[in-house]
Amino acid sequence: MTYEEKRVWIRLVVAVLGYAAYVIVIVGRLGDRALPDVPYTDALLWTVGLAVAASIAAETAVNTAPGASRATDERDREIGRLGEHVGRSFVVIGAVAAMLMAMAGWDRFWIANVVYLCFVLSAILGGVAKVVVYRRGVPQW
Numbered sequence: 001m002t003y004e005e006k007r008v009w010i011r012l013v014v015a016v017l018g019y020a021a022y023v024i025v026i027v028g029r030l031g032d033r034a035l036p037d038v039p040y041t042d043a044l045l046w047t048v049g050l051a052v053a054a055s056i057a058a059e060t061a062v063n064t065a066p067g068a069s070r071a072t073d074e075r076d077r078e079i080g081r082l083g084e085h086v087g088r089s090f091v092v093i094g095a096v097a098a099m100l101m102a103m104a105g106w107d108r109f110w111i112a113n114v115v116y117l118c119f120v121l122s123a124i125l126g127g128v129a130k131v132v133v134y135r136r137g138v139p140q141w
Contacts, residue, residue: 003062003069004076005134008083010058012127018051019120036109044116079133087126094118 001009025043026035063070094115101111133139 002072002076002134004072004080005131006062007059008127008130008134010062011055011123012131014051014055014058015120015123015127018047018054019117022047022116036107038109040109040112044112048116075138078138079130082133082138083126083130086129087122087124090118090122090125094122 022043025047026038026040029038029043094117097118098111098115101114
């Protein structure tokens with residue numbers, strides 16, 4: 001497994017676990033309140049911050065492991081570019097959805113959570129696309 005593929009796996013796992021932790025915290029705070037009334041900003045900011053820190057720590061650990069090589073080649077760059085193109089679709093969907101929700105006067109809770117969900121889906125979809133291409137090869141069009 002190449003260094004870049006390990007980075008893809010780390011980011012994929014961190015994205016899934018981070019979002020799962022966020023959902024667990026929000027559901028835990030729900031109680032008798034309506035969902036938009038749940039305090040979410042601190043959980044959202046901590047989740048994003050800890051996910052970034054966890055990803056950096058895991059990538060650093062992989063990078064400093066004995067025998068680790070950070071060499072990348074043209075295939076890694078192509079896979080990275082393909083995965084970014086695939087994942088970027090959810091960033092656009094999230095931006096458009098947030099814009100429409102803001103114009104319609106939706107609560108900030110929903111707008112923030114749709115944007116966060118689309119970022120996570122972007123990371124997951126892009127990561128899965130990269131893993132599939134690493135395993136099956138770069139498609140030739």
